[in-house]
Amino acid sequence: MFTNYFFLIEGFKNLSTVGTITRTSKSITKRIINTINFEEAKIIVELGAGDGAITKYLLQRMRLDSQLVVFEVNPSFCAALKKIKDHRLMIINDSAENMACHLNAGSVKKVDTIISTLPFILFPPAKRDTILRQSADLLADSGSFFQLNYAAAVRDLYKVYFHRVQTAFIIWNMPPAYLFVCDNNIY
Known part of the structure; x- marks a missing residue:
């Protein structure tokens, strides 16, 4: 219960960056987790991790390497994320606009999975486009980009950057949400 209250307070204080006042539901988290091929996913990136609602589930399923x-x-x-003690977790307190710089500095050229809960609809277009462009460029050919959103109308936005x-629609979330699963594979 404390974590829900903590998220509510942070959501109200920082709505333009948090984008919601409720945590990601277990329904959405399970949907994402069950779609990822953890045998193949060596590098996973989470954009807008919040207090770790999805992060904890990812770490439970990820390979040790x-x-x-x-x-x-x-x-x-x-600060809440730093309480998660796992050697596979790297927390970067910076905007996703700078993810390519951070990943390249760590010799990461491609990632297998990107999960985003960023409120793109609230972002200035230039910031949103920078993050989506970098996401598409960093995604491995067999990788997937997951985006949680509260409006279906933004679907065409993702089509600009991803082939598919x-x-x-996930009703068991407050508020109900859309999960967009994007990739660069051409079928």
Whole structure:
């Protein structure tokens, strides 16, 4: 219960970067987790990790030799994430706009999975485009980009950057949400 209250407070204080006042539901988390091929996913990136609702599940399923790199701008959420003790977790307190710089500095050229809960609809277009362009460029050919969103109308936005975009509506979230699964494979 404390974590829900903590998220609610941070959501109200920083709505333009958090994008919601509720944590990601277990329904959405399970949908994402069950879609990832953890045998193949060596490098996973999470954009807007919040207080770790999805992060913890990813770490439970990841291989021991995999790495999870999370980008979170909110210092309070970063402090909560640092309580997760796992050598595979790297927390970067910076905007996802700078992810290519951070990943390249760590010799990461391609990632297998990107999970984003960033509120792109609230971002200035230049910031949104920079993050999506970098995501598409960093994604391995067999990788997937997952985006949680509260409006279906943004589906065409993802089609600009990814070859294929699939949409799932998840009613068991507050508020109900759309999960966009994007990839660069041409079928």
